[in-house]
Amino acid sequence: MSQSLAQAAAPSSGNPVAHLHTPARPIIPLPTIDAALAARVAASVGLLRRAVSDYGRVVYANSLGAEAIVLTDLICTEVPAIDIVTIDTGRLPESTLTLLERLEQRYQRRIQVYYPRGRAIEGYVRQHGVNGFYNGLEQRLSCCQIRKIEPFRRAIQGYDAWVTGVRREQSAVRADSQPCAHDPHYGLIKVSPLLDWTETAVWTYILAKRLPYNSLHDAGYPSIGCAPCTRPVEPGQEHRAGRWWWEQADSRECGLHPRPRPAVSG
Numbered sequence: 493m494s495q496s497l498a499q500a501a502a503p504s505s506g507n508p509v510a511h512l513h514t515p516a517r518p519i520i521p522l523p524t525i526d527a528a529l530a531a532r533v534a535a536s537v538g539l540l541r542r543a544v545s546d547y548g549r550v551v552y553a554n555s556l557g558a559e560a561i562v563l564t565d566l567i568c569t570e571v572p573a574i575d576i577v578t579i580d581t582g583r584l585p586e587s588t589l590t591l592l593e594r595l596e597q598r599y600q601r602r603i604q605v606y607y608p609r610g611r612a613i614e615g616y617v618r619q620h621g622v623n624g625f626y627n628g629l630e631q632r633l634s635c636c637q638i639r640k641i642e643p644f645r646r647a648i649q650g651y652d653a654w655v656t657g658v659r660r661e662q663s664a665v666r667a668d669s670q671p672c673a674h675d676p677h678y679g680l681i682k683v684s685p686l687l688d689w690t691e692t693a694v695w696t697y698i699l700a701k702r703l704p705y706n707s708l709h710d711a712g713y714p715s716i717g718c719a720p721c722t723r724p725v726e727p728g729q730e731h732r733a734g735r736w737w738w739e740q741a742d743s744r745e746c747g748l749h750p751r752p753r754p755a756v757s758g
């Protein structure tokens with residue numbers, strides 16, 4: 493099973509961009525920031541500023557996706573008091589790391605990178621194999637725990653609030669999120685300034701401001717995670733349909749935004 497999933501996950505050339513075709517973003521011929529988008533920007537900046545004044549130490553856990561580009565720009569240009577961190581799981585596409593470097597160059601600011609514990613990865617691979625996440629939900633969640641959640645917990649230590657790029661329209665399980673809410677899972681405030689942004693608004697902002705973005709967005713990937721667990725989507729598919737595509741839709745979260753767990757069978 494793992495072999496066929498791995499083969500379906502990404503092209504064997506190692507260059508997913510060369511393999512694919514359809515841009516996974518809206519085509520916006522003349523992107524401009526109109527009054528409606530400017531109002532969204534102002535509201536998001538206002539929420540970020542309030543987060544700093546109300547909660548104190550605020551950190552942005554940067555996913556390097558499209559929403560992350562908007563948030564990185566807003567934070568670096570408008571609310572620089574917010575720290576920015578990111579998680580390198582060790583399985584990211586090369587284009588994601590290239591993007592990280594481009595963002596650091598553009599904003600002349602270091603984004604602190606957290607890595608998984610080497611011994612935990614060695615133990616996982618010894619038990620489940622290098623691509624063991626394809627073999628069941630428990631194995632997949634265990635890999636996400638080691639490569640994402642544990643480094644994330646270290647990254648947010650000492651902060652009072654964390655910023656996310658979650659948008660309501662991204663998936664059914666994200667639709668009921670709140671802009672600002674106590675996150676009992678991590679014991680700090682979760683701030684989501686882009687909750688009501690549409691995908692078109694995100695891309696209009698990126699293109700109008702000529703911000704760098706992940707080249708995989710032009711090759712069929714609306715949502716980008718680890719290389720072996722992300723594939724392009726077909727036109728009309730849900731935004732996150734390419735993430736852990738072999739699982740049922742209600743389990744397709746890495747655990748950073750916990751939801752009630754589906755029953756695990758088998």
Ligand code: SF4
Nearest residue numbers: 625635636639718721
């Ligand atoms: S997305 Fe895939 S490779 Fe990345 S941490 Fe989760 S299971 Fe592991």
